[in-house]
Amino acid sequence: xxxxxxxxxxxxxxxxRQDVPPIWLMRQAGRYLPEYRAxxxxxxxxxxxxxxxxxxxxxxxxxxxxxxxDGAILFSDILMIPWALGQELSFGAGEGPRLQPALVxxxxxxxxxxxxxxxxxxxxxxxxxxxxxxATTFLGFAGSPWTVATYMVAxxxxxxxxxxxxxxxxxxEAFAGxxxxxxxxxxxxxxxxxxxxxxxxxxxxxxxxxxxxxxFRTWVIGANRLIVERIHHxxxxxxxxxxxxxxxxxxxxxxxxxxxxxxxxDETVDPVWANAALPVGVPVQxxxxxxxxxxxxxALDRGIDRVLAAFPDRPLVFNLGHGIGQHTPxxxxxxxxxxxxxx
Ligand code: CP3
Numbered sequence: 098x099x100x101x102x103x104x105x106x107x108x109x110x111x112x113x114r115q116d117v118p119p120i121w122l123m124r125q126a127g128r129y130l131p132e133y134r135a136x137x138x139x140x141x142x143x144x145x146x147x148x149x150x151x152x153x154x155x156x157x158x159x160x161x162x163x164x165x166x167d168g169a170i171l172f173s174d175i176l177m178i179p180w181a182l183g184q185e186l187s188f189g190a191g192e193g194p195r196l197q198p199a200l201v202x203x204x205x206x207x208x209x210x211x212x213x214x215x216x217x218x219x220x221x222x223x224x225x226x227x228x229x230x231x232a233t234t235f236l237g238f239a240g241s242p243w244t245v246a247t248y249m250v251a252x253x254x255x256x257x258x259x260x261x262x263x264x265x266x267x268x269x270e271a272f273a274g275x276x277x278x279x280x281x282x283x284x285x286x287x288x289x290x291x292x293x294x295x296x297x298x299x300x301x302x303x304x305x306x307x308x309x310x311x312x313f314r315t316w317v318i319g320a321n322r323l324i325v326e327r328i329h330h331x332x333x334x335x336x337x338x339x340x341x342x343x344x345x346x347x348x349x350x351x352x353x354x355x356x357x358x359x360x361x362x363d364e365t366v367d368p369v370w371a372n373a374a375l376p377v378g379v380p381v382q383x384x385x386x387x388x389x390x391x392x393x394x395x396a397l398d399r400g401i402d403r404v405l406a407a408f409p410d411r412p413l414v415f416n417l418g419h420g421i422g423q424h425t426p427x428x429x430x431x432x433x434x435x436x437x438x439x440x
Contacts, residue, residue: 104231107297109412121168140152202268203246237287241300250275325356385418
């Protein structure tokens with residue numbers, strides 16, 4: 098063993114198991130924090146916040162300051178890519194995101210690509226990179242093409258992603274064109290995040306679980322592999338975390354065939370099974386149930402211990418199985434950190 102790596106999260110993503118697992122939480126910057134709610138109210142909405150580099154950098158740093166997580170995740174959203182591809186984006190209060198026009202036919206032709214809409218994000222990255230302590234790993238991210246496409250086609254979130262799934266069956270060529278356009282801009286976006294200062298990136302495939310096996314192979318494994326190959330080729334050594342939420346039994350194939358450096362597990366995955374089923378040595382991230390964190394008490398302690406015990410030899414990044422809920426008490430997050438860190 099060499100001396101302890103200065104950045105435990107980055108070291109873990111590169112395959113070096115740590116005695117105390119590094120920890121960060123998906124959606125760690127967000128509405129459960131009073132300081133986030135105050136700044137969001139001041140800026141007047143999510144998009145105004147995400148496109149103001151000074152404010153977005155501040156929001157990225159808020160949970161680091163409060164809790165000392167091992168990783169800071171860029172404050173932005175996976176829907177910045179549809180916005181840069183030319184759809185209009187809004188986040189109405191309490192109704193979730195809207196994209197217009199909905200791409201029901203999958204064709205981007207009526208839209209004008211506006212990649213300069215991503216410029217504030219790169220400025221946010223530069224500001225955060227300059228402010229972070231050297232022990233904290235800075236994570237960039239993007240949505241995976243399938244998940245981003247589900248929003249672009251429906252024009253909003255949907256329960257079963259049926260509009261995109263239908264389009265993929267009815268007109269696979271048009272759908273493949275949409276996936277390729279998302280993948281191309283996503284590669285450009287992630288490379289620019291890396292050049293501006295992020296040290297690893299996560300691909301969020303939040304709706305990977307809604308696809309049948311053959312479609313999963315094409316739209317999840319295939320599309321993520323394309324991105325992973327290109328990032329690895331252009332920026333070798335920058336770890337990529339893949340998070341195919343809901344993939345279940347398809348996780349081992351996803352891990353082997355996409356080439357991701359680490360795999361995020363959602364809370365429905367049995368961690369003992371995952372440890373046995375995933376290729377030896379591949380780092381995992383997860384997978385405490387966000388609702389156990391919200392509930393606290395016994396359920397929280399048992400949930401934490403189960404994750405910690407499931408990976409005796411594997412590099413582990415402690416995280417939730419999905420984003421932290423907005424009603425999560427701050428005290429429960431403090432308790433989680435203390436228990437994972439053993440004090
Ligand atoms: O993790 C982080 O703290 C970084 C920031 C981040 C946000 N969204 C900020 C955000 C990240 C990594 C995301 C990813 C994201 N966005 C995903 C993938 C992860 C997942 O949760 O499955 C998806 C599907 C989206 C799309 C999205 N953005 C939705 C459906 C919504 C509305 C629902 C909601 O939770 O409010 C958003 C808005 C959004 N993105 C908020 C935040 C903090 C809430 C905005 C607000 O009202 O302040």
